Amino acid sequence: MIGLVLVVGLPLLAALVGAAMTDRVRVALVAVGGAAITWIVTVVVAVPRLGEAAPVGGSWGHAWGNLTAPALSFALRADSMSAALLLLAATVALLVQIYSVAYLAEDERYRAYAAIVSLFAASMAAVVVADDLFVLLIGWEMMGVCSYLLIAHYSERADARDGAAKAFLMTRTADIGLLIAIIVLGQATDSYRISDILDATAAGKLSSTTITVTALLILLAAVGKSAQVPLHTWLPDAMPGPAPVSALIHSATMVAAGVYLVARMHPLFAESRTATIAVGLIAVVTMLIAAAFALAQDDLKRVLAWSTVSQLAYMFAALSVGSVVAAISHLIAHGAFKALLFLAAGAVAQAVGSTAFADMGGLRRAMPWTFWTTTLGLAALVGLVPLSGFFTKDAIIGAAYDAGQSGVGPAPVWLDQLIVAAALVTAALTAAYATRAWLLVFAGERRGSAEAYEAPALMRWPMVALTVATVFLGVAVLEPGWLGGAEAEPVHAWIAVTSTVILVVVAGLTWLLGRTGDPATRLGPLRPVLAREFGIDAAYDRIAVRPTVRAADLVLRTDSDVVDAYVRGASSGAMTASRLLRWAQNHNVQTYVTVAVLGVALAAVLAGVSAG
Amino acid sequence: MSTVEVLFWLLSVLAIGSGVLVVTTDHLVHAALWLVVTLGSLAGCYLLLTAEFVAWVQVLIYVGAVVVLLLFALMLTRAPTGADSATSTRNRPVALVAGVATTAVLGVLLVDGFRGERIDVSDEPHGAAQPLGDAIFRHWVLGFEVVSVVLLTALVGAIVLSRRSPDEPVEESATARSGPPEGSG
Amino acid sequence: MPLVWPLLLSSALFGIGVYGVLARRNAVLALMGVELMLNAANLNLVAFDVWFRDVLVSGQVFTLFIIALAAAEIGLGLAIVLRLFRTYGHIDVDRLGGDPPPPAGGSEIPRNAGASWDLPTVKEREPQ
Numbered sequence: 001m002i003g004l005v006l007v008v009g010l011p012l013l014a015a016l017v018g019a020a021m022t023d024r025v026r027v028a029l030v031a032v033g034g035a036a037i038t039w040i041v042t043v044v045v046a047v048p049r050l051g052e053a054a055p056v057g058g059s060w061g062h063a064w065g066n067l068t069a070p071a072l073s074f075a076l077r078a079d080s081m082s083a084a085l086l087l088l089a090a091t092v093a094l095l096v097q098i099y100s101v102a103y104l105a106e107d108e109r110y111r112a113y114a115a116i117v118s119l120f121a122a123s124m125a126a127v128v129v130a131d132d133l134f135v136l137l138i139g140w141e142m143m144g145v146c147s148y149l150l151i152a153h154y155s156e157r158a159d160a161r162d163g164a165a166k167a168f169l170m171t172r173t174a175d176i177g178l179l180i181a182i183i184v185l186g187q188a189t190d191s192y193r194i195s196d197i198l199d200a201t202a203a204g205k206l207s208s209t210t211i212t213v214t215a216l217l218i219l220l221a222a223v224g225k226s227a228q229v230p231l232h233t234w235l236p237d238a239m240p241g242p243a244p245v246s247a248l249i250h251s252a253t254m255v256a257a258g259v260y261l262v263a264r265m266h267p268l269f270a271e272s273r274t275a276t277i278a279v280g281l282i283a284v285v286t287m288l289i290a291a292a293f294a295l296a297q298d299d300l301k302r303v304l305a306w307s308t309v310s311q312l313a314y315m316f317a318a319l320s321v322g323s324v325v326a327a328i329s330h331l332i333a334h335g336a337f338k339a340l341l342f343l344a345a346g347a348v349a350q351a352v353g354s355t356a357f358a359d360m361g362g363l364r365r366a367m368p369w370t371f372w373t374t375t376l377g378l379a380a381l382v383g384l385v386p387l388s389g390f391f392t393k394d395a396i397i398g399a400a401y402d403a404g405q406s407g408v409g410p411a412p413v414w415l416d417q418l419i420v421a422a423a424l425v426t427a428a429l430t431a432a433y434a435t436r437a438w439l440l441v442f443a444g445e446r447r448g449s450a451e452a453y454e455a456p457a458l459m460r461w462p463m464v465a466l467t468v469a470t471v472f473l474g475v476a477v478l479e480p481g482w483l484g485g486a487e488a489e490p491v492h493a494w495i496a497v498t499s500t501v502i503l504v505v506v507a508g509l510t511w512l513l514g515r516t517g518d519p520a521t522r523l524g525p526l527r528p529v530l531a532r533e534f535g536i537d538a539a540y541d542r543i544a545v546r547p548t549v550r551a552a553d554l555v556l557r558t559d560s561d562v563v564d565a566y567v568r569g570a571s572s573g574a575m576t577a578s579r580l581l582r583w584a585q586n587h588n589v590q591t592y593v594t595v596a597v598l599g600v601a602l603a604a605v606l607a608g609v610s611a612g
Numbered sequence: 613m614s615t616v617e618v619l620f621w622l623l624s625v626l627a628i629g630s631g632v633l634v635v636t637t638d639h640l641v642h643a644a645l646w647l648v649v650t651l652g653s654l655a656g657c658y659l660l661l662t663a664e665f666v667a668w669v670q671v672l673i674y675v676g677a678v679v680v681l682l683l684f685a686l687m688l689t690r691a692p693t694g695a696d697s698a699t700s701t702r703n704r705p706v707a708l709v710a711g712v713a714t715t716a717v718l719g720v721l722l723v724d725g726f727r728g729e730r731i732d733v734s735d736e737p738h739g740a741a742q743p744l745g746d747a748i749f750r751h752w753v754l755g756f757e758v759v760s761v762v763l764l765t766a767l768v769g770a771i772v773l774s775r776r777s778p779d780e781p782v783e784e785s786a787t788a789r790s791g792p793p794e795g796s797g
Numbered sequence: 798m799p800l801v802w803p804l805l806l807s808s809a810l811f812g813i814g815v816y817g818v819l820a821r822r823n824a825v826l827a828l829m830g831v832e833l834m835l836n837a838a839n840l841n842l843v844a845f846d847v848w849f850r851d852v853l854v855s856g857q858v859f860t861l862f863i864i865a866l867a868a869a870e871i872g873l874g875l876a877i878v879l880r881l882f883r884t885y886g887h888i889d890v891d892r893l894g895g896d897p898p899p900p901a902g903g904s905e906i907p908r909n910a911g912a913s914w915d916l917p918t919v920k921e922r923e924p925q
Contacts (some may be wrong), residue, residue: 342780587894590703590827594819601713608721617798624806631810634829635817647829650810654836657803661847665855666864669837673864678832678871685825685875689882700820701891707819715812722804729800731848738847746855748861755858759865766869766922773876776883 174224242344
């Protein structure tokens, strides 16, 4: 328990201390040092928990119980899934802090940035080890806040500000689902603790309606946080943030929290066929269209963003067929190579001055380290043997295939088969866009005018570390049951062969097309449609954003015209009354005499009337 | 109707008409002159009511002194001799209401109280000088003396008020609302 | 003649006089309205006296007193009007009142000379 508290509390402390420092060197020391100490503590705490070890945890604060029913408590718990995610988060956070020292070397807002990144690390740890749903919710929302602040780091850019607001609003709206689900589950099981809720589910104490409704609500929050259809439009617009932020938050940790949430609450989903089908269909649609969109983009980071969305959909697909192990394995592997790719994108962006493909090209010779690390990262992304991506993608497709063959598992057979097909098609699309990106950045003639140079050492070594992880994680996930799941056949031969063939064919085709310019131009009329991302964003703007803005305008105008009218009316009423009363003292004799004469006449009439 | 009544009607019309002109005309000096007509016709009414002494005193004092004093005042305050553009204030409608209300109240009251009464003017006149003088100096002599003192006070007060203070400039300031007197004066 | 006729004539003149007092802009014209009102009262008194055939002739005696008082009053009133004209430069009853304009050609004495809160000018400060 102490270890878990430290894992959450140390980055928080680092954030507070770092925010108080004034000297840039000290800020960097606190940030990197804090991340390093956290990493050591995480290793000490998490490594023993991997595999078959029993979960460990504890809680404080049952005394708060009398304020609410059911009781709230600060409860933490770490099992093997949490341990794996803790290691991923702590490692990537440390590497990102090191990288940021060089990436933001001339940035004036480095102190705020480092503190918020540390705060984010604390929130992610809180989400991952939380046993009380409200602790999880707090960590969840804190991650959203940190994401908002960090996307808008370059706050003088309008697209950064807009992207931050969009990300925050979309995920925050989706989080209503989580809040309602927590309340419903709390009422139904009389406890907010995840362990109690999952026990109750296993014992069959919850009605099927409750299970389905809460599962769908949790799915809503996960869909928002992980940028799946229909809430997928915020992630590419979050790319104006600094590259290390994209690496940490928008590929490895925060967007993976949605997957973690569904994985943690998986027993709920397993009991509800409706929720499982929902997860599966969302995953299928998302993985296909995201990969298609990635083909048509002109900006390197946007390609990586759509790639992230597509890979997250893979993880959701694995969850829907019932294989938590496959999903989490892919999450870990994806975290490593996607973070690597984003850091590399940052290095390229810093070298050529922008993230648009039009400014890149022919960087192979100018940036050798970046070239080799990126190549290995992209190879992991497309699933080239023997890198980690190969094994984890194979695990997912294999799990779906097995579930389809045997009929075991929460998803219906047709969904299993649909997932297999969609996954293979997406693998092809992934190969295409990854090869295209590789060609446009590193091959061909140098476009653009800036002088490209290799990244400084502090940026290179984290990239190298992640590349090593990418290469060797593949071997690590071969170890069956490292996540405490059942033993499963690690590699299906026919899937391995098929996916490798698809990969080679598509990559080769793309390379051939790339010899005569941008391969995406061969898409023809399809390209603008994909580049516009089917116009979904514009539709959201018309359906949701503009009416909200107009309603806000209406409220504003109501306040100023209707409510304020009373306030102004009070003042003008007072002015009018004072103007009328002023006549009694307007030093005009005729006014006084007029009033006297009229008064006397009135008095005479009244006297006459009352006497007669 | 008898002669007296006819004459009284005519004089009433004259009095009311010239009274209205006094209070509505734009020429300030004409207003004073219409006031003369009004006061004169009232003197005629007194005569018809057989109050001879009052009638002649009215002509003497009012027409002879008061109106002359008013004309002097108009002259000393540089009133324009032609038409003045703004002789009535914004108070006009309310003043009209007040005037009509006053007339109505008084009229209704008096008519209600004295509806059928008649003045008998065919007998000997009631306001001859000798019985009037008798009444003043015998029964009303105290009031007569008090009025004399009031007249003295008014005389002294008028002199005091219209004296110039030592450091006051002799030339009056030219900030009067009216412009220089017009040639038709 | 019916008593009511002179009474009505006096009511009408009184109302006209009230209008004149309340609606005229020039102070002298307002005083003319006052004269009309006084005359209306005089007519009323005379009419009642003749109708009643009072032994003491009180109505007509009062009328004479009122005429005398009216003369006194108009003298004083016009003296006041003259004073106003000398102070303000006009006798427009709508504009009368407030501070009178300063006398033209008077000495230019600054209004707050010698006030205790006046700050001393530079040359009046103590030498360093």
